Amino acid sequence: QKEVEQNSGPLSVPEGAIASLNCTYSDRVSQSFFWYRQYSGKSPELIMSIYSNGDKEDGRFTAQLNKASQYVSLLIRDSQPSDSATYLCAVNRGATNKLIFGTGTLLAVQP
Amino acid sequence: DTEVTQTPKHLVMGMTNKKSLKCEQHMGHRAMYWYKQKAKKPPELMFVYSYEKLSINESVPSRFSPECPNSSLLNLHLHALQPEDSALYLCASSQDMVTSGYFGPGTRLTVT
Numbered sequence: 001q002k003e004v005e006q007n008s009g010p011l012s013v014p015e016g017a018i019a020s021l022n023c024t025y026s027d028r029v030s031q032s033f034f035w036y037r038q039y040s041g042k043s044p045e046l047i048m049s050i051y052s053n054g055d056k057e058d059g060r061f062t063a064q065l066n067k068a069s070q071y072v073s074l075l076i077r078d079s080q081p082s083d084s085a086t087y088l089c090a091v092n093r094g095a096t097n098k099l100i101f102g103t104g105t106l107l108a109v110q111p
Numbered sequence: 112d113t114e115v116t117q118t119p120k121h122l123v124m125g126m127t128n129k130k131s132l133k134c135e136q137h138m139g140h141r142a143m144y145w146y147k148q149k150a151k152k153p154p155e156l157m158f159v160y161s162y163e164k165l166s167i168n169e170s171v172p173s174r175f176s177p178e179c180p181n182s183s184l185l186n187l188h189l190h191a192l193q194p195e196d197s198a199l200y201l202c203a204s205s206q207d208m209v210t211s212g213y214f215g216p217g218t219r220l221t222v223t
Contacts, residue, residue: 032211034211043199043214043215043216043217045214046211046212049211088154098167099144099156099212101153102153103152103153104153
């Protein structure tokens with residue numbers, strides 16, 4: 001089992017729809033969870049961080065964390081073609097304080 | 112200012128060359144990182160410095176040698192690299208080793 005798992009996609013959604021990106025992790029002591037967006041040929045850009053159970057909203061983005069289910073998700077409302085990118089889930093592995101990345105989900109927003 | 116800068120943007124080097132990658136941040140962050148990223152793969156952690164001391168080395172070959180001259184600077188010295196070392200090398204920094212990291216734009220390295 002991979003430490004951080006994501007569906008590689010591509011996830012294709014029409015413009016204006018809600019894109020739902022999911023991530024599961026294996027280490028129960030993980031404390032910090034992050035979503036990065038990476039455009040092709042560019043470096044990852046932090047878009048959301050979440051540390052406690054529940055939802056965290058920032059503009060069109062909502063991160064959801066369920067530690068009991070070891071599950072973190074990212075919702076993108078009113079998806080735009082400019083949101084087309086790879087979304088990387090990253091989990092801080094509590095025991096070693098290392099940031100472990102999932103393989104990323106490629107999101108394609110169709111105009 | 113959430114900026115991490117890296118130089119050079121692109122680097123082509125032969126297998127016998129010695130070169131260095133540079134990274135700088137002025138956010139007062141005390142943790143700095145080197146990652147390697149191959150195409151269509153996630154970033155892969157190489158080294159972590161915390162308070163200017165090397166705290167994590169992910170069993171990286173000795174042809175990669177990190178250096179942290181001060182709290183704002185991070186270098187990666189390269190020597191006798193192999194073609195398979197060609198990748199995007201990313202520097203990141205964070206307030207500490209628990210909080211989120213901010214990435215620099217990366218150095219695209221090609222080893223010929």
